[in-house]
Amino acid sequence: MKRIAVLISGGGSNLQAIIDGIEAGEIQAEIGVVLSNRKAAHGLERAKKHNIPTEYICKLHYDDNDIFNDAIIEKLAAYKIDFVVLAGYLSILSKKFVQAYPNRIINIHPSLIPAFCGMGYYGLKVHEAALEYGVKVTGATVHFVDEEADTGAIILQDTVQVQQEDDSETLQQRVLKIEHALLPKAVKLMAENKLQIVGRRVLIKE
Numbered sequence: 001m002k003r004i005a006v007l008i009s010g011g012g013s014n015l016q017a018i019i020d021g022i023e024a025g026e027i028q029a030e031i032g033v034v035l036s037n038r039k040a041a042h043g044l045e046r047a048k049k050h051n052i053p054t055e056y057i058c059k060l061h062y063d064d065n066d067i068f069n070d071a072i073i074e075k076l077a078a079y080k081i082d083f084v085v086l087a088g089y090l091s092i093l094s095k096k097f098v099q100a101y102p103n104r105i106i107n108i109h110p111s112l113i114p115a116f117c118g119m120g121y122y123g124l125k126v127h128e129a130a131l132e133y134g135v136k137v138t139g140a141t142v143h144f145v146d147e148e149a150d151t152g153a154i155i156l157q158d159t160v161q162v163q164q165e166d167d168s169e170t171l172q173q174r175v176l177k178i179e180h181a182l183l184p185k186a187v188k189l190m191a192e193n194k195l196q197i198v199g200r201r202v203l204i205k206e
């Protein structure tokens with residue numbers, strides 16, 4: 001069975017969706033560790049409730065981002081992780097980290113990439129930008145992580161209609177709902193080795 005690390009920084013509702021998928025028997029995988037770069041991340045409590053090992057690691061304790069990431073790589077190695085899921089993890093991975101898990105790191109982003117993504121687009125800012133632009137449809141994307149922000153090959157996307165009365169918070173809530181279906185689905189595909197990358201396209205093997 002594949003062992004996953006889930007990296008978080010906040011509420012962990014996407015982590016919860018993965019835990020639920022595993023406990024329901026839909027995903028054949030095991031979460032080896034939940035790692036947070038924020039001590040107060042509620043996701044750590046969610047993990048503990050399900051007896052999943054947790055790690056907290058703070059960037060401020062390291063000289064620079066590369067050394068901080070080296071420490072994470074070392075921690076994950078100890079948990080014998082097969083692939084990594086970024087679920088609301090708000091820190092930039094080093095080149096070495098990405099190269100340590102080639103095509104084995106996935107991320108969820110709350111927009112239809114390539115719109116409203118990249119550096120600076122996180123949390124409510126993504127939804128504010130979508131509303132400001134005036135798009136009628138937004139959504140969520142699960143993608144592979146490469147060395148840039150939000151540029152890796154797209155695994156799955158799903159859409160949400162923008163309503164006239166939406167503000168960034170209502171839109172965020174509706175997008176989160178589809179994230180909770182999309183991310184477990186992608187994790188399942190990863191766990192079953194069903195993804196094949198052809199150029200920038202990710203194909204799902206039968």
Ligand code: GRF
Binds near residue numbers: 010089
């Ligand atoms: C989600 O919107 C995710 O797409 C983004 O950060 C948020 C995390 O939410 N990367 P949660 O911590 O999973 O509740």
